Amino acid sequence: MSGPKAYYITTPIYYVNDVPHIGHAYTTTACDVMARFKRLDGFDVMFLTGTDEHGQKVEKSAAAAGLDPQAFTDRVSENFREMTRQMNVSNDQFIRTTEPRHLKASQAIWDAMVAAGDIYVGKYEGWYAVRDEAYYGEDELTVTPTGKRIAPSGAECEWVEEPSYFFRLSAFADRLLAHYDGNPDFILPAGKRSEVTAFVRSGLRDLSMSRTTFDWGIKVPDDPKHVMYVWVDALTNYITAVGYPDTDAEAYRRYWPADLHMVGKDIIRFHTVYWPAFLMSAGLPLPKRVFAHGWWTIEGQKMSKSLGNAVKPAELIETYGLDQTRYFFLREVPFGNDGDFSRKAMVQRINGELANDYGNLVQRVLSMVAKNCAAAVPAPGPLAPADEAMLGAARALLARVRADMDVQAFHKALDAIWLVIGDANRYVDEQAPWTLRKTDPPRMATVLWTLAETIRHVAVLTQPFMPDASAKILDQLAVPADRRTFTALTPADALVGGTPLPAPQGVFPRLVVEGEGAH
RNA sequence: GGCGACGUAGCUCAGCGGUAGAGCAGGGGAAUCAUAAUCCCUUGGUCGGGGGUUCAAAUCCCUCCGUCGCUACCA
Numbered sequence: 001m002s003g004p005k006a007y008y009i010t011t012p013i014y015y016v017n018d019v020p021h022i023g024h025a026y027t028t029t030a031c032d033v034m035a036r037f038k039r040l041d042g043f044d045v046m047f048l049t050g051t052d053e054h055g056q057k058v059e060k061s062a063a064a065a066g067l068d069p070q071a072f073t074d075r076v077s078e079n080f081r082e083m084t085r086q087m088n089v090s091n092d093q094f095i096r097t098t099e100p101r102h103l104k105a106s107q108a109i110w111d112a113m114v115a116a117g118d119i120y121v122g123k124y125e126g127w128y129a130v131r132d133e134a135y136y137g138e139d140e141l142t143v144t145p146t147g148k149r150i151a152p153s154g155a156e157c158e159w160v161e162e163p164s165y166f167f168r169l170s171a172f173a174d175r176l177l178a179h180y181d182g183n184p185d186f187i188l189p190a191g192k193r194s195e196v197t198a199f200v201r202s203g204l205r206d207l208s209m210s211r212t213t214f215d216w217g218i219k220v221p222d223d224p225k226h227v228m229y230v231w232v233d234a235l236t237n238y239i240t241a242v243g244y245p246d247t248d249a250e251a252y253r254r255y256w257p258a259d260l261h262m263v264g265k266d267i268i269r270f271h272t273v274y275w276p277a278f279l280m281s282a283g284l285p286l287p288k289r290v291f292a293h294g295w296w297t298i299e300g301q302k303m304s305k306s307l308g309n310a311v312k313p314a315e316l317i318e319t320y321g322l323d324q325t326r327y328f329f330l331r332e333v334p335f336g337n338d339g340d341f342s343r344k345a346m347v348q349r350i351n352g353e354l355a356n357d358y359g360n361l362v363q364r365v366l367s368m369v370a371k372n373c374a375a376a377v378p379a380p381g382p383l384a385p386a387d388e389a390m391l392g393a394a395r396a397l398l399a400r401v402r403a404d405m406d407v408q409a410f411h412k413a414l415d416a417i418w419l420v421i422g423d424a425n426r427y428v429d430e431q432a433p434w435t436l437r438k439t440d441p442p443r444m445a446t447v448l449w450t451l452a453e454t455i456r457h458v459a460v461l462t463q464p465f466m467p468d469a470s471a472k473i474l475d476q477l478a479v480p481a482d483r484r485t486f487t488a489l490t491p492a493d494a495l496v497g498g499t500p501l502p503a504p505q506g507v508f509p510r511l512v513v514e515g516e517g518a519h
Numbered sequence: 520g521g522c523g524a525c526g527u528a529g530c531u532c533a534g535c536g537g538u539a540g541a542g543c544a545g546g547g548g549a550a551u552c553a554u555a556a557u558c559c560c561u562u563g564g565u566c567g568g569g570g571g572u573u574c575a576a577a578u579c580c581c582u583c584c585g586u587c588g589c590u591a592c593c594a
Contacts, residue, residue, distance in 0.1 A: 015593095015594050017594075018594085052594075055593080055594065056593080056594095057593065057594070058594095124592085126592095134593060135592075135593095137591090137592095169591095191523080191524065191588085192588095192589095194522090194523065194524085194589090195522090195523070195524095195588075195589050195590090196589090198522055198523070198589070198590080199522095199589070199590070199591075201522095202521090202522085202590075204591085205591070205592090207591085207592065208592060209592095229592075230593090230594065231592080231594085234594085265588090266594090267594085269589095269591070270594095273591085274591095274592095332531090333531095334532085338587095340531095345531090345543095348543070348544095351554095351556095352542090352543075353542095355554060355556075356554080356556055356557080357556090357557090359553095359554065359556090360553055360554055360556045360557075361553085361556090361557085362553095363552095363553055363554060363556085364552050364553035364554090364556075364557080365552085365553085366553095367552070367553060368552050368553080371552085372552090415542095418542095425556095425557055425558075426557085426558065426559095428552075428553090428557075428558090429549095429550075429552095429557060429558045429559090430558085432550080432551095432552085433552065434550095434551070434552045435552095437552085506554055507554095508554080509554070510554055510556085
């Protein structure tokens with residue numbers, strides 16, 4: 001008994017010290033679209049997101065807030081849960097690295113790496129700025145005439161040594177390179193794979209894996225003075241969530257290795273070098289893919305704390321609408337590239353593509369049906385070549401979109417869908433059902449049915465991107481709730497003439513822009 | 520410095536050996552079912568500069584200019 005194929009997708013766990021912004025919402029939304037797509041395509045999906053709650057910064061922030069770290073993280077972790085709700089994200093689990101199960105998993109993978117002989121005791125040394133509580137590289141420092149080392153922040157540094165456990169990362173370079181080579185889609189997009197490969201090829205140094213300078217973290221087994229390097233802890237969340245260290249657990253056997261770790265481009269090394277090396281050491285299978293997406297600029301400017309221009313997801317939803325925002329995220333930029341978020345681009349996408357192309361297509365068709373077909377699905381007569389062509393385009397869409405989604409080419413998937421929407425608008429004009437109404441009503445019914453059936457295909461396929469709006473459209477076509485998966489995209493599930501339809505309602509309102517006004 | 524990517528119409532980009540493409544923006548027209556939405560036509564580029572290979576180069580090679588990324592332990 002194999003059942004449906006499993007698909008396990010993860011967001012990074014977000015560092016609770018941050019306030020959720022457009023970047024977090026973007027990553028999570030992309031995963032959500034992927035997860036929804038796979039579910040509709042018949043996969044048994046496990047979709048994980050969560051928060052990373054350990055580390056020195058959190059410890060400090062908690063102290064500054066007058067809370068103990070656990071109480072502090074309990075509070076701020078909620079910000080990210082709230083974001084997933086706001087973005088209508090369908091995650092199956094929300095993991096927190098302060099959960100007991102995660103302590104257990106982290107210590108277990110540590111023990112496994114120790115057992116493999118890949119962890120040893122050494123000392124971590126470097127130029128340390130007490131004021132910043134951070135180490136700096138030699139090349140980052142400026143030396144004063146008196147020989148003092150000054151960090152970029154202006155803090156004075158001193159040479160510090162602390163005992164530390166190390167991971168024998170240097171021993172894994174060849175195996176990592178072999179893995180990249182044998183699995184060309186392990187790191188996407190391809191440009192990122194080249195960077196990582198170049199980095200690994202240049203030689204790997206062993207990795208300091210523990211700290212003794214703060215407490216807020218997972219203790220090293222049998223040596224509680226040491227707290228694990230936060231990335232050991234953080235990365236392990238992906239297997240904690242499926243039951244590790246119980247590798248016989250149902251979820252572990254079903255979902256691990258993960259199909260896709262989605263990450264921002266800033267954390268690609270942790271996911272494509274360290275994490276695979278940890279897993280190799282522990283004797284666990286590697287995830288199938290790590291996809292590194294790009295960053296958003298805001299109105300052409302980098303997001304930064306000093307500029308205070310971070311965009312909050314809630315504001316986007318409030319201003320533009322939830323599905324509109326989700327659509328924009330995945331349509332505006334080739335997935336993997338950096339992109340710019342601007343009000344102008346947002347309005348252009350919403351009005352041009354959602355309101356005018358898609359929304360208006362649905363509206364013009366459904367209102368003709370409502371007025372001229374007794375508020376029921378029209379009954380088609382014999383299909384003309386133009387009708388067959390229209391339906392052929394709609395039915396060919398799934399295969400096209402699936403191929404694009406398989407490589408996270410969200411923008412291409414949407415592009416393909418919009419080509420059919422364009423075909424449909426063209427078909428309306430060519431067939432001119434408003435003329436057929438007077439000259440050939442049965443033919444009008446066939447045309448309107450063809451259009452409704454085309455829209456059914458489109459709406460089923462836009463569900464992962466815009467769940468609510470797509471549902472409204474499918475509601476207006478009276479498509480039963482259990483006939484909305486991709487298995488229904490066949491002639492056997494085509495709209496049936498005579499099915500009563502509700503009154504049509506607009507789905508994507510136009511945004512009225514200042515200065516545009518009504519003419 | 521090293522490695523790499525990119526530079527194509529006003530904007531965003533596709534094309535990656537066979538005499539330049541899309542979307543949006545701009546201009547003209549058609550239609551009137553529809554959220555004044557739609558459809559058709561159209562203006563616009565010596566494909567960063569120079570050199571080379573080839574019957575033929577945005578497309579391959581060299582070089583120059585410009586932009587950007589990576590070049591490890593804050594997460």
